[in-house]
Amino acid sequence: MVNFDISSPVLVTGATGYVAGHIVKRLLEEGVTVHSAVRNPSDKEKLKHLITIAENSPGEIVFFQSDLLKEGSYSEAMKGCSLVFHTASPFIWNVNDPQKDLIDPALIGTRNVLNEVNRTESVQRVILTSSLVAIYGDNVDISNAPNGILTEEVWNTSSSLHRNPYSFSKTVAEKDAWEIAGSQSRWDMVVLNPGVVLGPGITPFTTSESFRIVKGFGDGTFKYGIAHLEMGAVDVRDLAEAHLAATRKDTQPGRYIVNGHNTSMFELAELLRDRFGKEYPLPKKVLPKWLAWLLTPLLVRSLTREYISRNMNHPFRADNSKSINNLGLTYRPLSQTINEMFQQMADAGIFKN
Numbered sequence: 579m580v581n582f583d584i585s586s587p588v589l590v591t592g593a594t595g596y597v598a599g600h601i602v603k604r605l606l607e608e609g610v611t612v613h614s615a616v617r618n619p620s621d622k623e624k625l626k627h628l629i630t631i632a633e634n635s636p637g638e639i640v641f642f643q644s645d646l647l648k649e650g651s652y653s654e655a656m657k658g659c660s661l662v663f664h665t666a667s668p669f670i671w672n673v674n675d676p677q678k679d680l681i682d683p684a685l686i687g688t689r690n691v692l693n694e695v696n697r698t699e700s701v702q703r704v705i706l707t708s709s710l711v712a713i714y715g716d717n718v719d720i721s722n723a724p725n726g727i728l729t730e731e732v733w734n735t736s737s738s739l740h741r742n743p744y745s746f747s748k749t750v751a752e753k754d755a756w757e758i759a760g761s762q763s764r765w766d767m768v769v770l771n772p773g774v775v776l777g778p779g780i781t782p783f784t785t786s787e788s789f790r791i792v793k794g795f796g797d798g799t800f801k802y803g804i805a806h807l808e809m810g811a812v813d814v815r816d817l818a819e820a821h822l823a824a825t826r827k828d829t830q831p832g833r834y835i836v837n838g839h840n841t842s843m844f845e846l847a848e849l850l851r852d853r854f855g856k857e858y859p860l861p862k863k864v865l866p867k868w869l870a871w872l873l874t875p876l877l878v879r880s881l882t883r884e885y886i887s888r889n890m891n892h893p894f895r896a897d898n899s900k901s902i903n904n905l906g907l908t909y910r911p912l913s914q915t916i917n918e919m920f921q922q923m924a925d926a927g928i929f930k931n
């Protein structure tokens with residue numbers, strides 16, 4: 579599968595993350611030496627899942643201490659690498675200081691990583707984990723996209739430091755990355771723009787917002803009903819395959835929407851109902867907009883009234899054909915994705931906390 583030079587190592591930034599876990603796993607299975615850049619390599623508890631996978635795979639894992647906010651922090655980790663997977667970036671919806679907590683690590687971090695790529699002769703390609711939220715800000719914006727469908731041509735123009743700052747962080751970081759990539763010709767860049775990532779992690783204990791979203795289905799947050807919010811979703815294992823496909827020499831540089839399904843929060847609950855409906859307080863109905871507008875911000879602090887107004891009852895549609903035709907992806911069924919994730923979280927006791 580991997581056909582860049584894999585006799586040399588590859589770098590994965592943010593290797594402790596939910597998305598990165600599956601990328602590292604697949605690379606190790608392919609026999610690659612993975613330089614894993616993490617903030618705290620002495621936190622053995624946090625690294626133990628990766629170490630166990632490496633022990634049972636043909637590839638090798640080597641940990642490096644790196645921080646997105648420190649200039650030069652990736653130099654040791656990148657030495658001799660042919661490929662750089664840049665996944666590190668905080669995915670948190672609810673923050674106190676959006677500049678410090680989201681924009682700086684996304685933007686300054688991407689600059690630091692790509693400046694290091696410029697200094698590291700061995701790197702041939704960067705694979706950047708961006709997001710669908712670099713393509714659109716709120717569902718209401720999608721009606722302005724050509725034919726009301728998101729494609730790789732579209733950019734998020736509505737998010738800002740104060741409106742959907744996470745989406746803003748991904749937008750400015752990806753834009754900056756294209757600028758840096760475009761100012762040289764030694765290395766190229768493939769950018770993946772996934773929808774909400776779901777499915778079991780290599781560990782269920784992560785900082786990713788993905789797990790907070792699903793927790794609400796099991797802990798009673800939505801027991802009185804849920805807002806009708808449509809969105810894109812992709813299995814974390816399919817996203818890892820997309821990262822692997824990006825390493826093929828015949829994969830053209832550019833953006834790829836990686837989105838298995840156009841779905842909604844209520845549809846996710848419906849998919850869980852047969853297996854978990856008796857035991858867990860899944861939402862049974864969609865709330866009317868006025869009630870969702872009043873109630874949702876009280877239940878989920880990060881979902882503001884403005885967010886509900888600009889997203890609820892507005893359709894979500896994204897075109898994933900480029901990922902199918904050019905990356906060769908096949909997406910697994912959403913029911914499998916959400917049920918396996920929920921089961922993993924239930925087994926780990928996450929709904930009781």
Ligand code: NAP
Nearest residue numbers: 592594595596597617645646665666667709774775785786
């Ligand atoms: P995650 O599990 O929270 O992973 C985030 C990673 O970023 C962690 O490894 C974290 O390291 C690292 N990080 C954060 N701040 C850092 C800093 N200052 N220096 C170095 N590393 C830092 O979240 P995820 O869901 O896997 O997200 C991974 C990537 O996928 C992000 O770029 C995110 O925007 C993108 N993405 C995610 C989704 C989704 O639904 N999950 C959707 C689209 C795109 P620590 O372990 O040390 O905190």
